[in-house]
Amino acid sequence: MGERIVRLYEVGGPEVLRLETVPREAPRPGEVRLRVRxxxxxxxxxxxxxxxxxMRDTTFPTRLGRECSGxxxxxxxxxRLVRPGDEVSTVPSFDIQRGGVYGExxxxxxxxxxxxxxxxxxxxxxAVWQQYLTAYxxxxxxxxxxxxxxxxxxxxxxxxxxxxxxxxxxxxxxxxAVTRSPAKVEALRSGGxxxxxxxxEEDLVSRVAAITGGRGFRLALDPVAGxxxxxxAQAAGTAASIVEYGQLSREPTPFxxxxxxxxxxxxxxxxxxxxxxxxxxxxxxVDWIGSRLASGALRPVIDRxxxxxxxxxxxxxxxxxxxxxxxxxxxxxxxx
Amino acid sequence: MGERIVRLYEVGGPEVLRLETVPREAPRPGEVRLRVRxxxxxxxxxxxxxxxxxMRDTTFPTRLGRECSGxxxxxxxxxRLVRPGDEVSTVPSFDIQRGGVYGExxxxxxxxxxxxxxxxxxxxxxAVWQQYLTAYxxxxxxxxxxxxxxxxxxxxxxxxxxxxxxxxxxxxxxxxAVTRSPAKVEALRSGGxxxxxxxxEEDLVSRVAAITGGRGFRLALDPVAGxxxxxxAQAAGTAASIVEYGQLSREPTPFxxxxxxxxxxxxxxxxxxxxxxxxxxxxxxVDWIGSRLASGALRPVIDRxxxxxxxxxxxxxxxxxxxxxxxxxxxxxxxx
Numbered sequence: 001m002g003e004r005i006v007r008l009y010e011v012g013g014p015e016v017l018r019l020e021t022v023p024r025e026a027p028r029p030g031e032v033r034l035r036v037r038x039x040x041x042x043x044x045x046x047x048x049x050x051x052x053x054x055m056r057d058t059t060f061p062t063r064l065g066r067e068c069s070g071x072x073x074x075x076x077x078x079x080r081l082v083r084p085g086d087e088v089s090t091v092p093s094f095d096i097q098r099g100g101v102y103g104e105x106x107x108x109x110x111x112x113x114x115x116x117x118x119x120x121x122x123x124x125x126x127a128v129w130q131q132y133l134t135a136y137x138x139x140x141x142x143x144x145x146x147x148x149x150x151x152x153x154x155x156x157x158x159x160x161x162x163x164x165x166x167x168x169x170x171x172x173x174x175x176x177a178v179t180r181s182p183a184k185v186e187a188l189r190s191g192g193x194x195x196x197x198x199x200x201e202e203d204l205v206s207r208v209a210a211i212t213g214g215r216g217f218r219l220a221l222d223p224v225a226g227x228x229x230x231x232x233a234q235a236a237g238t239a240a241s242i243v244e245y246g247q248l249s250r251e252p253t254p255f256x257x258x259x260x261x262x263x264x265x266x267x268x269x270x271x272x273x274x275x276x277x278x279x280x281x282x283x284x285x286v287d288w289i290g291s292r293l294a295s296g297a298l299r300p301v302i303d304r305x306x307x308x309x310x311x312x313x314x315x316x317x318x319x320x321x322x323x324x325x326x327x328x329x330x331x332x333x334x335x336x
Numbered sequence: 337m338g339e340r341i342v343r344l345y346e347v348g349g350p351e352v353l354r355l356e357t358v359p360r361e362a363p364r365p366g367e368v369r370l371r372v373r374x375x376x377x378x379x380x381x382x383x384x385x386x387x388x389x390x391m392r393d394t395t396f397p398t399r400l401g402r403e404c405s406g407x408x409x410x411x412x413x414x415x416r417l418v419r420p421g422d423e424v425s426t427v428p429s430f431d432i433q434r435g436g437v438y439g440e441x442x443x444x445x446x447x448x449x450x451x452x453x454x455x456x457x458x459x460x461x462x463a464v465w466q467q468y469l470t471a472y473x474x475x476x477x478x479x480x481x482x483x484x485x486x487x488x489x490x491x492x493x494x495x496x497x498x499x500x501x502x503x504x505x506x507x508x509x510x511x512x513a514v515t516r517s518p519a520k521v522e523a524l525r526s527g528g529x530x531x532x533x534x535x536x537e538e539d540l541v542s543r544v545a546a547i548t549g550g551r552g553f554r555l556a557l558d559p560v561a562g563x564x565x566x567x568x569a570q571a572a573g574t575a576a577s578i579v580e581y582g583q584l585s586r587e588p589t590p591f592x593x594x595x596x597x598x599x600x601x602x603x604x605x606x607x608x609x610x611x612x613x614x615x616x617x618x619x620x621x622v623d624w625i626g627s628r629l630a631s632g633a634l635r636p637v638i639d640r641x642x643x644x645x646x647x648x649x650x651x652x653x654x655x656x657x658x659x660x661x662x663x664x665x666x667x668x669x670x671x672x
Contacts, residue, residue: 261607262605264604
C-alpha cells in the first residue's frame with residue numbers, strides 16, 4: 001500500500017502525467033519520507049508540465065508538485081525536528097526532481113516541513129503554504145500597507161488570489177478583486193472582497209477611480225502580466241506598486257512607461273522563493289500565517305477535491321480557469 | 337538692460353524658441369524676480385519644446401526652463417528668506433508657464449531658491465540641482481546602496497549621468513557607465529567611472545557579468561527605456577532595481593517579464609518631483625548635496641557654454657547627443 005506516484009516522462013498536455021507503482025525510497029540524511037494524504041495543485045505545475053518553465057538540470061522521468069500534507073513515515077540521519085507519525089505540511093521550497101509530492105509517498109527535505117495546524121483537515125493543510133506565502137511577501141514583508149489602503153488582486157479566484165484577499169482584509173485594506181467571470185463575483189464578495197470588477201464587462205480603470213475617489217490603488221498583485229498591465233498602471237495611485245508574480249497571459253507585456261514615470265510606479269517581480277530561501281524571512285512568515293490559521297483568521301478556500309487517479313482530469317480542470325479557490329487531490333479518500 | 341526672454345509660441349524644432357524683449361514683471365506675493373546670470377539646459381526642455389511632454393494647462397506663448405543661477409532683483413510680499421542682491425540658484429520645482437528661466441529675468445517662487453555655494457561660478461551654479469537631485473533620489477533616498485555595490489548608469493555622458501557617477505562613487509559603489517560613443521570613454525573614466533561600456537560596440541550583458549563576477553548590478557539608472565531595457569534586466573543581479581527616469585528612446589519598451597520574475601527585479605519610475613514636491617525630502621537632499629558641493633566632493637561637469645542669443649543653436653546641440661556633461665547658457669558673458 002502506498003506506492004503509487006505521478007511521474008512525467010516528457011512535457012505536454014495533462015495526459016503526460018503518468019500514475020505508476022514505484023517502491024518507496026529510503027530518505028537520505030536530512031530527508032523525510034512522507035505518507036502523503038493530500039496534495040495542493042498549482043498553476044505553475046501545469047506550466048511546468050507544458051514545458052513553459054525553465055527546466056535546468058531536469059532529467060526525465062521527473063516527479064512533480066511541492067505542496068502536500070501527510071504523515072512522517074521514515075526519517076533520514078540527522079533529522080531531529082520531526083518523528084514518524086507527525087502530521088505535517090510541506091513549504092514549497094525544494095527541488096521537485098526528487099522531492100515532488102504528487103503520489104502516495106514523497107521524499108522531501110525535513111527543513112521544508114511545518115506541523116499541521118490542528119484546526120485544519122489534511123485537504124486544507126495541503127492548500128496553505130503556496131497561497132499564503134506567495135501573498136505574504138508582497139502584502140506583509142514588502143507592502144508597507146496601512147489600514148484603508150486600496151489593494152487590487154487580479155486572477156482573484158485563484159488560490160493565491162483568495163488567500164491575498166483574506167490577508168489584505170486582515171491588514172485593514174480595502175480590497176478590489178478582479179475576475180474574468182461574472183459567475184465568480186458572489187464567491188469573491190463573500191470571501192472578503194469589498195469590490196469585484198468583472199474585467200470582461202467593466203472598465204477597470206474607471207471602476208478603480210470611482211472606488212478610490214480618484215486616488216488609485218496602492219498595491220496590485222498580478223499573476224497575469226501581458227497587455228493588461230497597461231490598465232493596471234493607469235489605475236494605480238501615485239508611488240503605487242504592481243507586483244507581478246506569474247505569466248498567465250501568453251501575450252507580450254508592454255512596459256507602461258508614461259504612467260510609470262508620471263506616477264513613480266514600481267513594477268516588481270516576485271516569487272515565493274524570496275521567502276522560502278531566506279530562513280529568517282520564512283520563519284517570520286510561517287509564524288505570521290500559522291498563528292492566523294490556528295485562530296481561524298485565515299482559512300483556505302477549497303474549490304474542488306480530486307482522487308489521485310484523477311490527476312489528469314485535475315490538471316485539465318486547473319487549465320480550464322473555472323476554479324474558485326484551491327484544487328486538492330485527496331490521496332486516500334474523498335476529502336474531509 | 338535685462339529684458340530679453342525666450343518664449344515659445346508653438347511646439348516644434350529649435351527655431352520655435354523666440355528671443356524677445358519683454359518688460360520685466362513685478363513679483364507677486366511669495367515670488368522673486370531674478371536677474372538671471374546662467375541657465376542650465378535640460379533634455380526634458382527639448383522634449384517639451386517638441387511637444388512630447390504632456391502640456392496640461394499650457395497656454396502659448398509660454399516661457400521655458402527651470403534651472404538657473406542669478407541675483408535676486410526684487411521680492412514680492414511675504415518673502416523673507418532672500419533679499420535683493422542675494423546670489424541664488426533655482427531648484428527645478430515650479431511651473432514654467434510663468435516661472436520659466438530662459439532669459440535675462442525670471443519670476444520664480446522664493447521657495448525654489450537655494451543660496452549659491454561659494455565654491456561655484458554662476459555657470460556651475462546653474463548646472464547643479466537638476467542633475468544632483470535627479471541622481472539623489474534613486475541613489476541616496478531610495479537606493480539602500482552599500483559600498484561595493486555595482487551601479488550602472490546609462491546615457492552616462494548626460495549631466496545627470498555625470499552627476500550620478502560622482503554620487504555613486506561618493507557612496508563607495510563600483511560604477512559602470514554606459515555610452516553610445518567611443519569618443520566619450522576617456523572623459524567618463526576620468527569623471528569617476530570604474531568601467532565604461534560602449535553600447536554600440538560591446539555586449540552589455542556579458543561585460544556586466546564579467547565586471548561583477550556574474551552577480552550583476554544592484555541598481556541601474558536609465559533615462560532611455562525602449563528595447564534596451566531587456567539587456568538591463570538580463571544584466572541585473574538578484575533583487576536589483578532599475579530606475580527609469582526618462583524616455584530618450586522613441587521606441588516602445590517591452591517589459592522583461594521573465595527576468596523580472598526570476599530575479600525579483602523592481603523597475604521603478606522616477607522624476608525629481610518626488611524630491612522637490614516633498615519639503616522634508618527636499619531639505620535633506622539640498623543639505624546632502626550642498627555640503628558636498630561646498631567641499632568640492634561634487635562638482636558639476638560643464639560641457640559647453642552658449643550665449644543667450646545662441647539658444648536655438650544650444651537646443652540643436654542638446655538634441656545632437658554629442659554633449660558630455662552640462663550645457664549652460666551664460667546670459668551676460670562667456671562664463672567664468
